[in-house]
Amino acid sequence: MYIHQYKAWPKFTWDDKALSKLLTSVRHKQGRLLGKMEGLGFSLKEEATLQTLTQDVLKSSEIEGEILNADQVRSSIARRLGMEVAGLVPSDRNVDGVVEMMLDATQRYNSALGDERLFGWHAALFPTGRSGMYKIVVGNWRNNSKDDPMQVISGAMGRETVHYQAPDAELLEQAMKHFLTWFNSTVDIDPVLKAGIAHLWFVTVHPFDDGNGRIARAITDMQLARADESAQRFYSMSSQIRVERNTYYDMLEKTQKGDLDITEWLEWFLSCYDRALSNTGQTLANVIQKAKFWENPATTNINDRQRHMLNKLLDGFDGKLNSSKWAKITKCSQDTAGRDIADLIERRILIKEAGGGRSTTYALSENSRVINF
Numbered sequence: 001m002y003i004h005q006y007k008a009w010p011k012f013t014w015d016d017k018a019l020s021k022l023l024t025s026v027r028h029k030q031g032r033l034l035g036k037m038e039g040l041g042f043s044l045k046e047e048a049t050l051q052t053l054t055q056d057v058l059k060s061s062e063i064e065g066e067i068l069n070a071d072q073v074r075s076s077i078a079r080r081l082g083m084e085v086a087g088l089v090p091s092d093r094n095v096d097g098v099v100e101m102m103l104d105a106t107q108r109y110n111s112a113l114g115d116e117r118l119f120g121w122h123a124a125l126f127p128t129g130r131s132g133m134y135k136i137v138v139g140n141w142r143n144n145s146k147d148d149p150m151q152v153i154s155g156a157m158g159r160e161t162v163h164y165q166a167p168d169a170e171l172l173e174q175a176m177k178h179f180l181t182w183f184n185s186t187v188d189i190d191p192v193l194k195a196g197i198a199h200l201w202f203v204t205v206h207p208f209d210d211g212n213g214r215i216a217r218a219i220t221d222m223q224l225a226r227a228d229e230s231a232q233r234f235y236s237m238s239s240q241i242r243v244e245r246n247t248y249y250d251m252l253e254k255t256q257k258g259d260l261d262i263t264e265w266l267e268w269f270l271s272c273y274d275r276a277l278s279n280t281g282q283t284l285a286n287v288i289q290k291a292k293f294w295e296n297p298a299t300t301n302i303n304d305r306q307r308h309m310l311n312k313l314l315d316g317f318d319g320k321l322n323s324s325k326w327a328k329i330t331k332c333s334q335d336t337a338g339r340d341i342a343d344l345i346e347r348r349i350l351i352k353e354a355g356g357g358r359s360t361t362y363a364l365s366e367n368s369r370v371i372n373f
Contacts, residue, residue: 003256004167004204010178012197014263022270023190029277030192030228037234037284045232046083048287052233052280053077053106057098060217060238063245068095077103087308097124098214105218106233109225112184115176118207121218125211136209141172150206163253166206175205183219191227195220196269197262204256217241224273234284240276248272290314298347305330306340310349313364320353320361 003009037045054074061068072091076099079088091099101121111117123139130136137143142150152164167175179201187194202216217238225231241248247268255265293299293314302310309326319325327337341362344350353361 001257002165003258003260004175006260008260010201010204011260012201013261014193014266015261018263019193019266019270022267022274023193026192026270026274026277027190029274033234033277033280034228034230037232040288044287044291045234046081047290048234048284049232050074050077050081050083050085051287052236053102055236056221056233056238057102059236059242060102060214061098063217063238063242063248064213068098073099081107087304087311093127094125097127100124101215101218102221105222106225107231109222109231113180113219113222114184115180118176118215121215122208122211125214131210138209141169141176141207142209143169152206163249164206164256166204172205172207176207179205183223191223192270192273193266195223195227196266196273198223199269200252200255200262200265203252235276235280237273237276240272240279244272244275286315296349298349302344302347303340305332305336306344309340310344310364321363322361 037048040048054070054077057073057077058068058070069092071087071089072095074085075088076091076096077083078085079091080099080103101124104117104121119139126136126138129138149168150166151162152166153160153162155161179198182201183198189197199216199220202219203212206212208215220237221233224237225233251265251268255262258264290311293310299307299310305326308330309321312329313321323334323337323341326332326341327334330337330340332340341350345352345362348365350362351365353363
């Protein structure tokens with residue numbers, strides 16, 4: 001028996017006493033983080049938001065096994081937020097779709113969530129009307145009455161494991177009306193707890209042919225933005241869920257096969273949220289380090305190619321940087337790449353690493369020092 005098959009569904013229950021200590025802890029940690037961010041300048045908060053949203057989009061897609069291009073995601077977000085960021089690249093429409101959904105959820109967090117808004121998110125996720133090779137219902141609730149039940153399965157064909165069975169398609173309209181009325185209403189529930197309940201409720205209804213997990217995490221971020229009372233994002237719940245993906249799926253399956261007491265799910269959700277808040281320190285430290293780096297007078301009047309490549313080094317360049325990689329990434333000639341690099345060496349921003357000739361590689365002249373945030 002699945003959780004949605006109980007007569008009392010969706011009247012969830014939980015043990016307030018069991019959750020109170022953890023909830024108090026995360027709310028305290030959330031308040032401290034937001035307080036620290038208020039002390040930073042506008043540009044630093046803007047950069048922190050850009051990094052956090054980029055990670056949110058990347059990791060939410062990774063949870064579903066889809067790998068997006070990080071530069072495209074960052075560029076798409078920056079353009080839509082009107083940020084002046086060097087080295088922007090064109091982005092594919094599937095990237096733009098995920099970004100549009102996430103920004104609509106977090107930047108318009110106080111606007112009511114309705115079925116048409118959800119249909120827009122879903123259409124943005126699947127601009128071709130297909131999920132992989134398969135044509136799906138896009139921008140509307142799934143209509144799989146002939147193929148009911150809708151099941152979440154894994155394993156090879158013929159040896160599938162059924163993890164969950166969703167409500168029948170004919171029940172969706174009423175089920176989603178109930179969910180949206182609750183989500184948009186003022187209820188006597190802590191806003192962070194409401195985020196955890198909303199996440200579980202939405203993925204349990206499973207209203208779309210595909211994309212339910214990503215939309216559930218966008219709804220979660222929307223509710224957490226309401227809890228923060230801010231559109232600026234300084235922590236990524238999706239990044240932490242990606243780290244804990246196996247536990248996340250196990251907890252969902254256990255809860256959806258259990259009864260309406262969701263205390264254990266909420267304990268996990270709050271603990272995951274606590275770890276997301278803790279792990280944001282390094283991201284924010286990197287933002288501050290980059291800001292201090294760009295305050296160096298030696299970086300004045302460098303060109304866009306140089307700024308783009310230096311930002312890549314500051315973010316953690318994959319592998320060793322040489323002139324060939326520079327030319328390929330910035331789409332310039334080998335000679336231009338050589339001049340760009342030579343100029344930065346003369347400014348004492350870059351140094352040559354061991355080797356010579358074609359094997360010459362380059363690195364930042366000073367390691368960014370660790371900042372405890």
